[in-house]
Amino acid sequence: MHREIAPGVYYVGVDDHHTHLFEGLWELPFGVSYNSYLVVDEKVALVECVKGAWDDEWLDNIREVVDPAEIDYIVLNHMEPDHTGALPRIAEIARDATLVYTPRAAPMQRAFYDVGLKERTVDDLEEISLGSKTLRFIHAQFLHWPETMFTYLVEDGVLFTCDAFGAFGALNGRLFDDEADLERVEAESRRYVSAIITSYLKFVQRGIKKVQDLGIDIRVIAPSHGPVYRKDPMWIVKKYLEWSSPELEKRVVIAYGSMYGFTQRTAMLLKRELEALGVSVTAHNLSYSEPSHVITDAVRAGVLVLGTPTYDAFPFPKVWAFANEIVGKRFPKRPIGLFGTYGWGGGGVKKLRKQLEDARYEILEPVVRVHGRLTDEEIGACRQLAREIAARLR
Ligand SMILES: Cc1cc2nc3c(=O)[nH]c(=O)nc-3n(C[C@H](O)[C@H](O)[C@H](O)COP(=O)(O)O)c2cc1C
Ligand SMILES: [Fe+2]
Ligand SMILES: [Fe+2]
Incomplete structure (x- = not known):
C-alpha cells in the first residue's frame, strides 16, 4: 500500500511484524516499520530502501505509483541494512538509476553490496533538481552512522531524517502523527533513541541545532521508522531534544x-x-x-x-x-x-x-x-x- 504525504510524495514503506529483536538485541513487541518514499516529478527519486526480506511487498508499493525501472535517483540517507538491504533487488530493476549518498557512504555501499549503479556523492547542502522539486542534502553525521545525511524536499518542506526522530512500532496503516497512538509512539521512540543512538546523543543535539540554524521551513518530518509528522513536526523534535539532553535527572x-x-x-x-x-x-x-x-x-x-x-x-x-x-x-x-x-x-x-x-x-x-x-x-x-x-x- 502507498500513501501520499505531500503533493507527488508517497510513502511506500513496509511493516515488519516478524523480527523479534531489532539489531538482534532490542525487543519489538509492536513490530517496526521500514519507511521508504517516492518523490515523483520530471525525475523520480526513491528515498531509502527497506530491509532485505521485505523487498517484494515494497516493490508492490512502488509499482502502485511508478514503474520501478523508471526511478532516476536512489537516495540513501544511511547505509544500515534496515534501509539498504533491498538495494540489490531494486538495482537489478532500476538499471539507469543513480545512487545518491555522502562521500563516506560510497565505500560502505561497495563493501556491503557493490550494485554497480552510477553514483553521485553529495556534499553538505548540495542540491539535485528533479524538475519542479529540489532535493537538498544535509549531512547529519552519526545519526546514526558516520555517513548519514538528511534529505530536504525544498518546495514541500519535507525533511527525510532516516533514523533520527524514528520510533519502534509498526504503523498498521496509521501513518501520520494525527492517526497514531501518540502515547505509544512516545514510549517507543524514547526506547528507540535510547537503545540505538545513546552513544551519539551529542550528535542528536548537534543535528537538531544544525537544522534549526539553517532556518528551513519544515512542514513534514518523514523518518525511516515510525510515523510521519505532519500535524506537529516539532513535537518529536522537542522530545528528541529532551531525551538527548546532557542534563541528568535527580533520580x-x-x-x-x-x-x-x-x-x-x-x-x-x-x-x-x-x-x-x-x-x-x-x-x-x-x-x-x-x-x-x-x-x-x-x-x-x-x-x-x-x-x-x-x-x-x-x-x-x-x-x-x-x-x-x-x-x-x-x-x-x-x-x-x-x-x-x-x-x-x-x-x-x-x-x-x-x-x-x-x-x-x-x-x-x-x-x-x-x-x-x-x-x-x-x-x-x-x-x-x-x-x-x-x-x-x-
Ligand atoms: C552458578 C554460581 C556460581 C557462583 N560463583 C561464585 C564465585 O565464583 N565466587 C563466590 O564468591 N561466590 C560464587 N557463588 C555464590 C554467589 O555469589 C552467592 O551465593 C550470592 O550471594 C548469590 O546471590 P543471589 O542469591 O542474589 O543469586 C556462585 C553461585 C552460583 C549459583
Ligand atoms: Fe541506523
Ligand atoms: Fe534504521
Whole structure:
C-alpha cells in the first residue's frame, strides 16, 4: 500500500511484524516499520530502501505509483541494512538509476553490496533538481552512522531524517502523527533513541541545532521508522531534544541480577533506604527486564547503582552485559554505586568496578560487599551508600 504525504510524495514503506529483536538485541513487541518514499516529478527519486526480506511487498508499493525501472535517483540517507538491504533487488530493476549518498557512504555501499549503479556523492547542502522539486542534502553525521545525511524536499518542506526522530512500532496503516497512538509512539521512540543512538546523543543535539540554524521551513518530518509528522513536526523534535539532553535527572536507577535472592534483598534494602531519604528510585532485575527498557530508564538517571552476585568469580552475566552497555553506549558521566553478594572468594564487584573506572566513571563509596545474608554491619554500609547517593543528587 502507498500513501501520499505531500503533493507527488508517497510513502511506500513496509511493516515488519516478524523480527523479534531489532539489531538482534532490542525487543519489538509492536513490530517496526521500514519507511521508504517516492518523490515523483520530471525525475523520480526513491528515498531509502527497506530491509532485505521485505523487498517484494515494497516493490508492490512502488509499482502502485511508478514503474520501478523508471526511478532516476536512489537516495540513501544511511547505509544500515534496515534501509539498504533491498538495494540489490531494486538495482537489478532500476538499471539507469543513480545512487545518491555522502562521500563516506560510497565505500560502505561497495563493501556491503557493490550494485554497480552510477553514483553521485553529495556534499553538505548540495542540491539535485528533479524538475519542479529540489532535493537538498544535509549531512547529519552519526545519526546514526558516520555517513548519514538528511534529505530536504525544498518546495514541500519535507525533511527525510532516516533514523533520527524514528520510533519502534509498526504503523498498521496509521501513518501520520494525527492517526497514531501518540502515547505509544512516545514510549517507543524514547526506547528507540535510547537503545540505538545513546552513544551519539551529542550528535542528536548537534543535528537538531544544525537544522534549526539553517532556518528551513519544515512542514513534514518523514523518518525511516515510525510515523510521519505532519500535524506537529516539532513535537518529536522537542522530545528528541529532551531525551538527548546532557542534563541528568535527580533520580536513581538500580539494576541488579540475582539467582537466589541475596542480591535482590540488598537491592530492595537500598531502594527503601533511598526512598526514606526522599529519593526517587526504580529497580530492574536484569534477568527479567529487557535491556532496552533498562537503558531507557537509566540513561539520564543522576545516579546509577549496579548490584551483582559473584558468578564463577565474575559479575553475574546479565549485570556484566549491562555494565558493557553503560561503557559501550558511552552513558553520560555520573556517579555509580556498586553492591554485590558472594559465597566464598567474591570478585564480581571488583571486576565491575575496574571496568567502570577504566571508562572513567566515578564509583561511590562505600562499595557494599555482602557475604550471603545481610549482617548489621552490611546494612549499615547500605545506609551509608544511600546517604552518599542522596547527597550527590542534592
Ligand atoms: C552458578 C554460581 C556460581 C557462583 N560463583 C561464585 C564465585 O565464583 N565466587 C563466590 O564468591 N561466590 C560464587 N557463588 C555464590 C554467589 O555469589 C552467592 O551465593 C550470592 O550471594 C548469590 O546471590 P543471589 O542469591 O542474589 O543469586 C556462585 C553461585 C552460583 C549459583
Ligand atoms: Fe541506523
Ligand atoms: Fe534504521
